[in-house]
Amino acid sequence: MGLMNVLTRIFTNGAKNGKDKTLACIQCRRHFMFESGEQEFYKERGLQEPKRCPRCRKQARTRRR
Numbered sequence: 001m002g003l004m005n006v007l008t009r010i011f012t013n014g015a016k017n018g019k020d021k022t023l024a025c026i027q028c029r030r031h032f033m034f035e036s037g038e039q040e041f042y043k044e045r046g047l048q049e050p051k052r053c054p055r056c057r058k059q060a061r062t063r064r065r
């Protein structure tokens with residue numbers, strides 16, 4: 001199994017569910033999964049979709065201290 005297979009699987013999985021979204025991080029420009037569960041969490045709290053991947057979000061938090 002090559003790297004392309006893994007990547008293809010990740011992206012097609014998102015399309016299969018229809019609910020999961022693949023977003024691009026504005027900071028590192030990597031794609032990350034915005035899962036349906038997370039989407040509901042954000043909606044409930046009236047938050048906008050995350051613009052950064054989980055990694056960059058963590059980094060931003062620790063830097064702001």
Ligand SMILES: [Zn+2]
Binds near residue numbers: 029
């Ligand atoms: Zn990022």
